[in-house]
Amino acid sequence: MNLPDTYIQGLVDGLAHSHLSFALYRLPWTDECRFVLQASGEVERPENIESLNGKKGFVMAPFRQSGEHPLVLVRPEVTACGWDEIGKALSLPECTDAIRAHRYMQRRPLPGLPEETGKRKYAEAFERFITPLREKRFQKLVLSRADTQAVSDGFSPLDAFVRACNSYPRMMIYLCHTPVSGTWMGSTPEILLSGYGSEWHTVALAGTMPMKEEVMPTEWDSKNREEQGCVADYIRRIVGRFGDGMTEQGPYTARAGQLVHLKTDFSFLLKDTGGLGNLLQELHPTPAVCGLPKEEAFRFIQDNEGYDRSYYSGFIGWLDPEGHTDLYVNLRCMEIGSGRATLYAGGGILPRSEVGPEWEETGEKMKTMRRIIQNS
C-alpha cells in the first residue's frame, strides 16, 4: 500500500487529534483502505454487547465495559474506500474545520514502567494465576500486561498504519480514534466474527511459536495444542447453538508477523443477522483472551491481573447486519498518546506453564507493534 500524498497524510494525522471519531482499516490480503467517519455528535455508547443487534458502524468494544472504557460505535456518516475517495471525504468542511480547531487534546497513556518493575509485577501476577490453575479451579487463564514505548514528536499515525499494512498482509490493520476511547492502532490475526448474508465465519486461534527466519515451524507441543483445543471446543459449542451447517477446518499453522499460531476455521449459516449482538455477547471474550470457565475467569482476571486491559482483548471492526461484517479480537495493539504509546499482549496459561517463556512470549507479541513505531 502506498502512503497517500502529504495533504491526505496531514489530514488523517490531524483528525487523530480532533474531537471527531473515525476509523481507518485494511482487511487481510487486500490493498484497500476503508474509512469510516462520524462527523457530528458524540459516538454511540451501546449499553451492552446485545444492544449491537441491528446496528451498523465501526465498533470498538473493551475487554470489560466500564464508565471509563465504554462500548463505542462510530456512526458511519461518511464512508470511503481507497485514498482518492478518502481524500475527498477528508476535504469536507466538517473535517478540515475540526482539524484546524484541534479542540480535543489526546489523553496521555499509562505512565511508563521500568522494564524490571514490569517483569516483577508480571511474575507476581503469574503466581496468582498459576495457583488456582494447579488447584484445577480453572482449565485455562490468559495473563496479559502493558508496556510503554516512546514515540517521536513527529510520529505520524497514518505513516505507522501504512507501514503495518505493508509489513503484515495476513492481519487486519486498523487505526481508530474517538474522544471516548482515545487513539488505537493494531494488527490483529484473530477474527471474532465475519460474514455476509447467511454465510458466517469465526476462528479458534491460540498457541504461539516464533518464526524461524522465514520458515514456519509446524511441530506443536501438547501444551500449545491443549491451549488451542479448549478455544476450539468453546467456539464449536457457541457456534453450534447459533448457527446451522457448521463446518470446521484445522487446526493448522497460521503465520502472524514473526509468530505462528494454531488455528481452526469455523464456517456456519445464520438465518437471522438481526441478532449479531447476541452471538457476539456469547463469543466475547473467548478463551483465547480470557479463560475457562468463562465467567469465573473473567472475574478472576479483573481481580488479579493488576491492571486495566482497556480496549485490548476487546473487539473492533465493521458491523453491518445487512452487508459485510468484519470484527476482530483487538490483539497486537497499542494506544497512542502524546509522546508515548502503550502496548498490550497476553498469553494462555495452563497448569504446566512457566513464567519465563510466558514473559518472553508477551514480549514477542508486543514486537508486532513495537517494530512499527520504532522505525517511524
Ligand SMILES: C=C(O[C@H]1C=CC=C(C(=O)O)[C@@H]1O)C(=O)O
Ligand atoms: C492474547 C493474545 O494472543 C492470543 C491469540 C493467539 C495466541 C495466544 C497464545 O498463544 O496465548 C493468545 O491466545 C495476544 O496477542 O495478546
